[in-house]
Amino acid sequence: MAPDAGPTARLTSAMLVGALRRRVAAAGGFATVIVKGDEISGVILIQTLEKGELSGLFERVSNFAGGHALLRCGPDVGEGVQAIDAYLARRRRSDPDLWVVELDIPQAERFAVETLC
Template identity: 80%
Template sequence: MAADARLTSAMLVGALRRRVAAAGGFATILVKGDVISGVILVQTLEKGRETGLFERVSNFAGGYALMRCGPSIEEGPEALAQYVARRRKSDPDLWIIELDIPEAERFAVETLG
């Protein structure tokens, strides 16, 4: 499903959760943001191991892309928790969804990008 500017954040997150679940993975909403236009962060895992943090951003072509954000995996879970806390403080409308499935980034890109 390609993301469309008319789709709300809640609809996009819901579609992502359904796609991941249908493929046998787990998708958990960690933080619910603004239903209409909240920024979406996607925390990716594989077998419980962190693989990255991504943000849905607009691109110059009028669409959307997924961009890696936050600290590197090597910086550890504390650095990630601090980054997420700062982002939530500066943007209370933020969504955070955690995906635990092989190739989690691919699912996020295909649904949100």
Template identity: 70%
Template sequence: MTDGRLTSAMLAGALIRRTQGAGGFAMVLVKGDPISGVILVQALEKGEEIGLFERVSDYAGGYRLTACGPAADSEPGAMTAYIERRRRSDPDLWVIELDIVDAERFAAETIC
């Protein structure tokens, strides 16, 4: 970590602590590379899937969350199958589940 960026492990830990501190539920579903693994956030609200979001570079020195994978209302198991495919192509991938009101905004404020 020579360029001063926060590691994926630090960002994951901060997101989990902040979510739990705000009364939500958060957990690491898949632990990836601690330094530079891509972070996927599986967003839920009161147990209902909202969507899957990926932390990506905005090419201006920052990051943003982008929706990825199947829609939340797609067939059962579609989200799990998508995550499994992504893990096969990127074993360094992190998957973090958040269950909190406005999970996408909450995650963006914390890790972007």
């Protein structure tokens, strides 16, 4: 019988957001924490932009296989910034531990997937 290795260590939300911000900055982009959530286990939402233009909203979710995935969430970008802002406000009211991070860099979704998943 193999010895119990104990609980699996996992990176905190704050560590993941910090790593994502550093990677984006190192590649010449901008990463800003719009709303700071729970340091340990807050859900992370990523708002992506390219040259200042909103391109998507994504949420880091469990893939139920021990890992994570990044899924598009919220209203369609075509509905405008007001719809996105209203969605984020609703999410914050229901989950005050939520992180909202804005990335302005080409292929922002790729950076988020590579860092958070």
